[in-house]
Amino acid sequence: MTVDDGVVRVGPDPHPLTGAPFLSPVPPGTGWPGDPAGPDTPVAHDVDDVRALSADAATLAEVDARVSVCRACPRLVDWRETVARVGRRASFAGQPYWGRPGPSFGDPDADALIVGLAPAANGTNRTGRMFTGDASGDFLYAALHRTGYATQPTSVGAGDGLALHGIRIVAAVRCAPPANAPTPTERATCATWLGRDLELLGDRLRVIMTLGEIGWKGVLAATSSLGWDVPAPRPRFGHAAETVLRTPAGTPVRLVGCYHVSPHNTYTKRLTPAMLDDVLLSLRF
Numbered sequence: 001m002t003v004d005d006g007v008v009r010v011g012p013d014p015h016p017l018t019g020a021p022f023l024s025p026v027p028p029g030t031g032w033p034g035d036p037a038g039p040d041t042p043v044a045h046d047v048d049d050v051r052a053l054s055a056d057a058a059t060l061a062e063v064d065a066r067v068s069v070c071r072a073c074p075r076l077v078d079w080r081e082t083v084a085r086v087g088r089r090a091s092f093a094g095q096p097y098w099g100r101p102g103p104s105f106g107d108p109d110a111d112a113l114i115v116g117l118a119p120a121a122n123g124t125n126r127t128g129r130m131f132t133g134d135a136s137g138d139f140l141y142a143a144l145h146r147t148g149y150a151t152q153p154t155s156v157g158a159g160d161g162l163a164l165h166g167i168r169i170v171a172a173v174r175c176a177p178p179a180n181a182p183t184p185t186e187r188a189t190c191a192t193w194l195g196r197d198l199e200l201l202g203d204r205l206r207v208i209m210t211l212g213e214i215g216w217k218g219v220l221a222a223t224s225s226l227g228w229d230v231p232a233p234r235p236r237f238g239h240a241a242e243t244v245l246r247t248p249a250g251t252p253v254r255l256v257g258c259y260h261v262s263p264h265n266t267y268t269k270r271l272t273p274a275m276l277d278d279v280l281l282s283l284r285f
Contacts, residue, residue: 010085013096017159024084025099028069032128033159036064036103044072047189054196063200064103067174067193073186076175080125083176089122098128101175104197105130106168111206112283115194115215117260118173118182125176127157130169136261140211143273147280167283170197172218187218195222203251207283212260213237219255228253239271240279256282 012021020031028037043066044050050072057063071077084099102124106114119125123134131137132155141162144150149167154160173182173190182190198205210216216237224230229246241257258279259271266272 007081008085011096013094015159016095017157022096024097025081026096026128032098034128035068036061037068041065041069044070046072050189050192054192057196060104060108060197060200063193063196067101068103070101070174072189073175076177076182076186079178080176083121083125087121092122092126095126097126099125102128102130102171104168104170106164107166108168110166110168111204112167113201113205113208114167114169114211115208115219116169116171116211117214118171118180119176121176129155129158130171131155132157135263135266139261139266143276143280147277149280170194172215187214188221191218191222191225194218195226198222198226203247203249205253207254207256209256209258209279209283210237211258216257239275
């Protein structure tokens with residue numbers, strides 16, 4: 001067990017794809033595949049830091065780096081790191097856990113954005129990639145491959161060769177929350193990072209798809225704070241619901257809703273592969 005900058009870590013354990021040893025949570029800049037941060041990446045410790053560091057980030061890569069080391073929400077930090085050390089699922093007990101916020105994944109030049117809810121404790125919190133390592137991710141990436149956005153139908157973990165074209169994935173909340181339920185304060189804090197993502201995507205952003213109502217509300221909150229033109233009354237979430245937002249420059253951006261790819265929705269057929277494919281294909285138009 002090691003303690004570095006106040007973070008208690010266990011391990012090392014071999015990465016399931018590369019075999020390289022890593023502590024859990026993974027220290028930034030130690031070679032984890034796709035880690036956007038380094039040892040000197042500035043860390044946000046509270047909401048004021050989030051505001052300052054997001055506003056100062058000049059590129060999407062810089063936002064990802066700063067997001068991936070954020071420590072602004074004590075409850076979320078404690079939960080994600082506790083899972084990484086002692087709360088691992090038995091089938092992953094011998095693997096290192098990322099144990100940090102999930103950075104975005106996908107094409108940095110994309111004109112389409114997917115906004116999810118939050119990482120899963122044994123999914124993104126383990127693998128370090130959005131929607132990777134659990135049933136929700138299996139369902140989503142299979143659809144992204146069928147609809148031409150992903151280079152392969154599976155997403156096992158960072159370092160598996162998967163790439164996305166024309167689309168990028170973020171979450172409304174970047175840390176795994178207890179009971180999959182972030183608080184309103186945690187959602188508001190993380191919305192600042194999402195707002196900077198939207199600012200840096202700029203006028204090339206054409207469409208945003210949200211997975212679930214929290215993602216929908218997170219986008220509306222972030223765009224409103226940026227001075228976008230948001231319809232009033234605020235549009236309500238629904239599967240295949242759609243509205244148009246406008247940036248301060250007047251550029252239209254479609255907002256499209258989709259039921260979340262959670263096992264609860266997919267196992268009960270509330271969301272079927274065909275339904276998800278239809279929404280993803282609609283993003284191209």
